[in-house]
Amino acid sequence: MSERIDAHVHLWNRALDPQDWIDPDSMAVIDRDFGTPELATMLQATGMERAIVVQASNSLGESRRLARCDPRVVAGLVAWADLSADVAAQLESVRDAATVPVVGVRHLAHIDPDPQWMLGASVATGFAALADAGLVFDLVVREWQLQQASALARRHPSLRFVLDHLGGPLAEDAEPARWERGIRELGALPNVWAKLSGLTSGLVPGAWSAEDLRPLVETALDAFGPGRLLYGSDWPLAELGGGAPAWRDAAGRLLGSLSAAERDAVLGGTAAAVYSLG
Numbered sequence: 001m002s003e004r005i006d007a008h009v010h011l012w013n014r015a016l017d018p019q020d021w022i023d024p025d026s027m028a029v030i031d032r033d034f035g036t037p038e039l040a041t042m043l044q045a046t047g048m049e050r051a052i053v054v055q056a057s058n059s060l061g062e063s064r065r066l067a068r069c070d071p072r073v074v075a076g077l078v079a080w081a082d083l084s085a086d087v088a089a090q091l092e093s094v095r096d097a098a099t100v101p102v103v104g105v106r107h108l109a110h111i112d113p114d115p116q117w118m119l120g121a122s123v124a125t126g127f128a129a130l131a132d133a134g135l136v137f138d139l140v141v142r143e144w145q146l147q148q149a150s151a152l153a154r155r156h157p158s159l160r161f162v163l164d165h166l167g168g169p170l171a172e173d174a175e176p177a178r179w180e181r182g183i184r185e186l187g188a189l190p191n192v193w194a195k196l197s198g199l200t201s202g203l204v205p206g207a208w209s210a211e212d213l214r215p216l217v218e219t220a221l222d223a224f225g226p227g228r229l230l231y232g233s234d235w236p237l238a239e240l241g242g243g244a245p246a247w248r249d250a251a252g253r254l255l256g257s258l259s260a261a262e263r264d265a266v267l268g269g270t271a272a273a274v275y276s277l278g
Contacts, residue, residue, distance in 0.1 A: 002269035005075055005277070006043060006051040008164060008197040008232025011035055017062040029239045036070045042235050043073065046248040049268075050075040052232075052275060054138060054164075055106050060090055067098035076103035076275050078138050083107065083126025088133070103275035104136035104162070110145065118145070118152045127152070131159035136275055140164045143174045146182025153189045160191055160274060165198030165234065166220055180219055187223030193274050194224050196251060196266070197232030200241030208241070210250035217254045226255075226262040230271045 012019050013033050024031045043051060053066050053074050063079035079102050081090040087105075094102055109117050117123065118141075130137055139149050139161055146167050153161050163186060170179060186192045199213050220229060231251055233244040241247065255263050271277070 002264050002267070002272060003050065003075075004048040005230075005268035005271040006046070006048040006233050006235070007162075007230040007271040007275075008054055008195050009039060009042075009051040009235045010056045010237070011039060011053055011066060011069065012056055012062075013065075016065060017057050017059060019056060027240060030236045034236045036073045039235070040070075040073045042233070042244050045245050046233060048233075048248075052076050052078060052103065052271060053100075054078040055080040058108055060093065063094045063102075064096070067094050067100060067102060069100050071100050074100045075272075075277050076101050078104040078106045078136070080107060081105050081126070083123035083130075084120075085126075087126045087129040091133070091135075101278070102135070103277065104138055105130055106138035106140055106164075108140060110140050110142045115145075116148065118148050119155075124155070127156050127159060131156055134276065136160045136162055138162050138164055139167075141167055143167055143170055143179040143182060146179065146186060149192075150182070150185045150189065153186065153192050157191055160193070161189075162230065162274060163192060163194040164232075165201075166194055166196070166216060168216075169198060169202035183219055184223045187220075187225075187228075192224075193228045193230060193270065194220055195230045195232040196220065196254075197230075198234040198237065200247045200250070201234050201237040203241040205240075205242035205246075210253040213250060214254055217251075226258050226266055227270065229266050230274065231267050 011034050022031050050073055055063055058080050066077050077100050079094050081087050091102055141149050235244045238244040238247050255266060
């Protein structure tokens with residue numbers, strides 16, 4: 001059995017890396033710091049062993065700090081880098097004194113001031129540099145950006161892309177049909193994978209069930225196949241929707257029809273392969 005890898009978690013110390021997006025009223029449950037001791041407790045509660053930590057700020061300073069996490073808990077880091085600048089030099093600075101490997105890069109494209117950031121000429125060389133380095137680019141986008149993500153993946157066929165949260169959570173004014181078209185278009189590209197993550201972060205605790213999420217998961221399974229899906233808790237944001245254990249239990253139910261080997265892949269084997277974990 002493969003190591004159980006939670007493919008999407010965050011850590012933050014707000015004194016060093018402020019998280020201004022956290023609303024203290026509506027997000028009180030995550031309005032605090034989260035470190036590796038809390039992560040270890042969550043992983044134990046969900047039956048997972050280690051996690052991929054993903055940047056939460058477009059900040060090299062944050063990435064440098066996250067790269068020095070406990071490798072017994074953190075398997076790898078999806079860092080941030082300015083793709084319009086010298087990517088290799090930036091990542092070298094992140095790797096300096098690192099205790100965990102940098103396995104990918106992410107940019108908060110869903111809130112970038114430029115709605116066409118992914119397709120801009122200024123970042124094309126940066127994406128090529130990631131491919132040359134054998135790294136992954138995590139796509140944090142919304143439903144209206146999925147078509148851009150497909151165009152980007154076609155432009156860089158040698159770069160591996162991982163779609164976070166299936167392109168969600170879907171906003172109230174999102175178009176479900178456009179979301180499904182976008183998911184299927186990405187699933188048709190062999191250099192794109194997707195995370196089953198973030199599906200409960202926008203839901204009301206106790207007001208949802210696994211069956212409510214089945215249409216989303218079934219679409220992803222059909223579009224990507226179980227061999228290109230990765231389980232992620234999106235912790236600590238999962239606390240907004242009732243906690244990581246509730247989502248892990250729901251994911252187990254939703255993946256119940258898969259073979260043991262397919263479930264093993266979703267719960268860790270694919271993450272280890274895509275992110276080139278040692």
